[in-house]
Amino acid sequence: MTEQVVTTPVMDTYARFPLAVVEGKGSYVWDDKGTKYLDYTSGIATCNLGHVPSVVEKKVQEQLTKLWHCSNLYHIPVQEQLAEILVQYSCGDRVFFCNSGAEANEASIKIAKKYANDKDGVEQPLIITFKNSFHGRTMATLSATGQEKIQNGFTPLTPGFSYLPFNDMDALEQLKKIKPAAVLFELVQGEGGVIPADKEWVQQVAAICKENDSLLMVDEIQTGMGRTGSLFLYEQYDIEPDVISLAKGLGSGIPIGAIIAKEHVAKSFSPGTHGSTFGGNPIATTAGLATVEYLTETDILLKAKENADYLWNQLEQLATSSKVIKQVRGKGLLIGLEVEGQAIDFVNKAREDYQLLIVVAGPSVVRILPPLNTTKEEMNQFLHVMEQLFN
Ligand SMILES: Cc1ncc(COP(=O)(O)O)c(C=O)c1O
Incomplete structure (x- = not known):
């Protein structure tokens, strides 16, 4: 066996592309040789306002001169302001802050268990998740994830999860009987191939949860923060989750995660039950506050919807003439193209030949994640590459 050449001491948890990114502004990044790329990955649905957005940059720069960290032993005014605005624009009442998506889902899982224990004395609460889902890489969140390829090699898994087929009305009969926590x-x-949930199915899940007194918890880590044209995607499904997990776009690239929960659920997190040294730190919540203010106080969500309409229209037209694109799917600016052949080959060609960054979502899906405020000119540049790749 030939030994792999190690070029960096960073562990190989990602199959990195041969590209070193050193700078970013708006929809573009630059590599270490000065080559400019149109970035339609947005740091995997994270830089929703583009790279280094001035509104966030300015506030973070100011905060950097004042206070970086003080721990959650004290009140952090900017953290409380961010919690207030998240509560104002969601159906939730209280917020817990952490540092990543996996940590946000860990918090969802923990609060669900504690709530079941507090309410009914349940000692072995069960959480239902779905096949093909993705909820993170920590032990509990990979156990919640309904994909064997993510779990392989990491047994014993965290117990307490059971997986039902996604978007499957018939399987909901089982959900009715199981009565999970x-x-x-x-x-x-998102990671599972950009597969949107059917509205009718989601509403049925919500109705069963209500009937069974099971918590309805949505993972909006990839779909939240304007990515699909509304601040949260659940709004488009006319449901009211009990718990919402967030990360990615919340800090525009500064690491932050959060859960928003309804009051009766949030009460289960009392002092000493959960925590995080860095969670809700002044720098991260300053970035979060500036991001959420921008998303809620400007017309950017409208712009995101217009941009999504334009791209969907053009991509669907391209799909009718292309023999390679089998389906265009997703929501808003979380777009998946199911293709004939290996998605990674198209991603590589886009980067190498056209300086366009896009990403895969499984073996046969090309995922497109433009910044919400991408311009018409940038969209046309992107569409030109799509024509070259797929026609
Ligand atoms: C839906 C969803 N949940 C959880 C996560 C995990 O987030 P993180 O990588 O910040 O831990 C991701 C990341 O891709 C995600 O898309």
């Missing part, structure tokens, strides 16, 4: 799911399975 909670149901956790994505409204678009």
